[in-house]
Amino acid sequence: RRNIPGLTWSVFSRLTGVNRLGRRQHEIKRDLCTQEPLDLKEFFMRHLTARIKANGPLSIAEYMKEVLTNPVTGYYIKNEVFGESGDFITSPEINQMFGELIGIWCVHEWQQMGKPDKLQIVELGPGKGTLAADMMRVFSQFKEFNKAISLHLVEVSPKMRQFQLEALTGATTPEDTVVESQRSKYGPEVHWHRFLDQVPNERSCVIAHEFFDILPIxxxxxxxxxxxxxxxxxxxxxxxxxxxxxxxxxxxxxxLTHLAETDERDHVEVSPESGIIVQKISQRVSDHGGRALIIDYGHEGTKKDTFRAFKAHKLFDPLEMPGSADLTADVDFAYFKHCCGENVKTFGPVTQNNFLNGMGIGARLQALMQDKDVETRRAMMKSVWRLMHPQQMGWGFKFFAIAPKDTDYVPPGFTPITAHNEPKSEQKSEPK
Structure with missing residues (x-):
């Protein structure tokens, strides 16, 4: 503009429409800030339909990315999704024993590695930091282990980092602060990363709890x-x-190149993004040692149509009111095994019931209930019932482990289920 004589800003704006565009962008931002939630959902629906009209139908993966992570209207951007007041609740939020037993598993595997001086505990998608805090509390009881570890959280959302920071350090920072690292109240340093690739290539124990089920399919x-x-x-x-x-x-x-010729399914769901991450985890374990523990609801290449939505803890139409409900699909552990390749050894998947039983949740429950009043004991039994019952979380959720190829034992919790030790539940209804 400065180099063209006579071209003033008013002339430039009339020729280019920049003023109108600037005003329109301001109006959109103003509308998004002032309109009611229903209007925002209508705006998002108009955005989706406009995109489809311009470019054609969306793949399910494209639809999931828009609905879950759109920077303005995405489900995970604008909703309180965790806990009883959200749309779903995770196992660590139900009972502390879940995270404690996973922590014990990590300590056991470190001992099997020969107690190396350094071990990274890496969690993918740590939520509010509840699982990490429960594990760290256990780690603090093992001084040698606690001295060897550092905690690495792979988290994109600045808002979720704030929750994790408070859970692990007790500290709070301004909302616009991007947390990078801080010492936890349990001793070890906590580091935050946006992507797994940013975590140092060193011996690690990678934990992924309900991380893969929301990745696009x-x-x-x-x-x-x-x-x-x-x-x-x-x-x-x-x-x-x-x-x-x-x-x-x-x-x-x-x-679909991984499908066996004997696969009789007529409907298949695939998450290439999940496959890439599993390959990266397996490569880390193969190159640098360590372990990986993946926990999610899933199957072994048997299920067909599992894509669904949850709203207020109930099933919801995934195409209705996009952005108002969580979208998810079962993890295909047979696909994960394929992605792991031949340079590592895999264990499972086994049911959550099987894993927690193998880790001694019954004995831990008895220890925690000692000297507790009746109401507290009842609440503890109810929470364990939710974790273990086949019709709750006990059989739908699976545990899957990755270890170096030369691992010569079955990790705790992964003893194969047979007709003799298949998990059973004597408690068929919720404890009173």
Whole structure:
């Protein structure tokens, strides 16, 4: 502008429309800040339909990314999602014993490694830091182990880092502060990273609890012997609908090469992003030693259509009011085994019931209930019932471990389930 004689800002703005664009952007920001939540959802629906009209139907992966992580209207950006008041509750929030027993597992595996001087505890997607805090409390009881470890949390959200900081250090910082590292109240240093690649390449024990189930998936359905992709399109009269591609898509050709010829399913879900992360974890274990423990609800390449939404702890239509409910799909542990390759050894998946029983949750419960009043004992029994019962979390959630190829023992909690030791629950209803 300075180099063109006679071109004033008013002339420039009339020629380019920059003034109008600037005003419009201001109006959008103002509207997003002042409108009610329902209007924001309507705005997001208009955004999705406009994108579909411009570029065609969305893959399920694209839809999940928009709904969960859109910087303005994304579910994880604007909602309080954890705990009884949110849309779902996780095992660490139900009972402290869950995190404590995972902590004991880490200590045991460190001992099996020969008690190395340094070990990184790495958690992917730590939520509010509840699991990490429960583990760290256990670690503090093992002085030699506590001295050897550092905690590394892989977390993108500055808001979630604030929760984790408070849980692990007791400190608080201004909301716009990006936390990088701080000493925990348990002793070891805590470091935050945006991505796994930023964690130093050293011996680690990687924990991923309910991390993979929200990563984007692609859905495919077999028709006339060919795999077609399931997409999200606009519904006549408003709203969204699922459609099937007319023929095999590029995604179908690229992401289904792992399927065995004997796989009889006619509907498959695949998360390539999850596969890449599992490959990176396996490579770390292979190159630098350590362990990995993945906990999520899932299956061994047997389930078909698991894509769903949760709102207020209940199933919800995943295409209704996008951004108002959590989207998720079961983890395919058979796919994870494929992604791990031949340079590591895998264990499981076993049920959560099996793992926690193997780690001695019954004995731990008895110890904690000593000298407690009736109401406290009842609450503790109820929480363990939720963790263990087949119709609660006991069988839906699975544990899966990755270890170096030369590991010559079965880690605790992973004893294979047989007809003789298959987990059973004598308590069929909620404890009173």
């Amino acid at each position: 692609y859905k495919f359905q077999k028709k006339d012997g060919e795999w077609h992709e399931i997409l999200v399109d606009i519904q006549e009269g408003g709203g969204l609908r699922f459609i099937m591609s007319r023929g095999p898509t590029t995604n179908a050709k690229a992401f």
